Amino acid sequence: MRLVDIGVNLMNSAFDNDRETVIEAAQAVGVSPLVITGNNIVSSVAAFEFARNRTSSSYATAGVHPHNATEWNEAAQTALRELVLREPKSGESSGIIVAVGECGLDFNRNFSPPQDQRKCFEDQLALAAETEKPVFLHERDAFDDFFAILKKYRSRLPRAVVHCFTGTEAALEAYLSLDCHIGITGWICDERRGGGLVSLLKNIPADRLLLETDSPYLLPRNLPRCERGKSGRNEPRFLPHIAVCAAEILGKKPEQLAEETSANAVRFFGFNQQQ
Numbered sequence: 001m002r003l004v005d006i007g008v009n010l011m012n013s014a015f016d017n018d019r020e021t022v023i024e025a026a027q028a029v030g031v032s033p034l035v036i037t038g039n040n041i042v043s044s045v046a047a048f049e050f051a052r053n054r055t056s057s058s059y060a061t062a063g064v065h066p067h068n069a070t071e072w073n074e075a076a077q078t079a080l081r082e083l084v085l086r087e088p089k090s091g092e093s094s095g096i097i098v099a100v101g102e103c104g105l106d107f108n109r110n111f112s113p114p115q116d117q118r119k120c121f122e123d124q125l126a127l128a129a130e131t132e133k134p135v136f137l138h139e140r141d142a143f144d145d146f147f148a149i150l151k152k153y154r155s156r157l158p159r160a161v162v163h164c165f166t167g168t169e170a171a172l173e174a175y176l177s178l179d180c181h182i183g184i185t186g187w188i189c190d191e192r193r194g195g196g197l198v199s200l201l202k203n204i205p206a207d208r209l210l211l212e213t214d215s216p217y218l219l220p221r222n223l224p225r226c227e228r229g230k231s232g233r234n235e236p237r238f239l240p241h242i243a244v245c246a247a248e249i250l251g252k253k254p255e256q257l258a259e260e261t262s263a264n265a266v267r268f269f270g271f272n273q274q275q
Contacts, residue, residue: 001258003031003243004265005161005236006183006222007102007136007212008060010036010050011043014216019050026236030258034058034236035212035269036137039065039102041079048083053095054188059269061136061213063101064098069112069120070147076179100128102134102163105149106139117142121149129156132266135268137162137180143171146176153177159268165197172200181212181268186220186234189245201249211246211261211269213239220245 004248005026009015015022026032026144036051038044040063043096063084064072084097112120128135135157140147154160162175163183175182182204188197215234220241228237240254247257265271 001030001240001243001255002262003239003258004033004035004144004209004262004271005031005215005239006035006161006265006269007214008034008036008186008236009039009047009214009216010034011038012216014231022235022237023054027057027101029237029240031236031239032057033034033271035098035136035265037064037102040071041076041083042081042154048086048096055096058175058187059098059099059271060096060101062097063103063124063136064120065100066104066106066117066120066138066142068107069116069175071115072116077127079129080124084127084133087239097133098271099134099136099161100131100137104138105134105142105146106138107145108242115143115147115179117148121146122153124156125149125153129153132158134159138164139167139171141173143188145165147171147174151178152176154180159234161210161214161268163210164218166193168196169200169203171178172203175206176203181208181210181264183212184242184246185212185214186218186223186242188249189222189261191221198249201246202231203258207264209261210264211239211243212240 046064051058051060083258097247161181161183164185165182166187213234219234245253247254
């Protein structure tokens with residue numbers, strides 16, 4: 001069973017001591033390639049450099065997360081633009097950087113002021129439109145503003161995925177109306193918080209569903225303790241567990257869901273132009 005993990009925070013300090021081992025463990029259970037998430041300029045450059053030497057197993061996104069929007073200034077904008085422009089446009093080849101992001105809005109804790117988040121988000125959507133890159137999106141407790149901004153740019157963007165979706169039925173319908181892909185994480189395995197998502201999973205068209213761990217976050221709650229390891233961190237090797245859980249909800253065999261979502265990832269990011 002082959003799976004593509006579309007969201008791995010591999011540059012997070014939780015992986016400082018064993019990134020290669022993490023990739024090998026993922027490959028051993030059929031999870032490859034990984035899309036490494038960039039969430040500020042430093043991590044985006046690091047993700048690019050890491051993935052560039054591992055093109056058969058890793059790709060990267062480049063962007064500034066809304067939590068880090070206070071870092072967004074002219075220098076950061078120039079640096080991100082130069083990094084993305086080092087890569088070909090998606091219509092030519094997927095390259096190493098396969099999407100702009102993680103970008104969006106997060107009003108849950110407002111680590112950055114909303115006005116800074118909006119500016120940072122719009123500038124990155126404009127960059128994605130200019131460079132013809134897909135966007136890797138984050139939204140939490142900010143649907144109205146997020147949707148309004150995304151809608152302005154959507155026709156100019158080749159593809160868009162709302163990653164780690166945990167929203168409402170109305171939000172899901174709105175994103176699908178903009179032809180967005182939807183990223184599902186181990187939230188689907190959490191009986192405490194994931195009940196609403198379970199009921200919405202069947203509303204996601206098969207050709208719009210993508211799977212991710214968002215590791216090291218969101219360790220699947222129902223993962224057997226014997227498989228978790230001592231650190232308690234989430235890893236790409238646990239993606240098959242999420243796939244099995246999602247397949248059961250959808251009434252599909254895990255192998256079928258893995259084939260469908262991997263094919264979706266290949267089309268979304270353009271891996272087939274590299275492999």
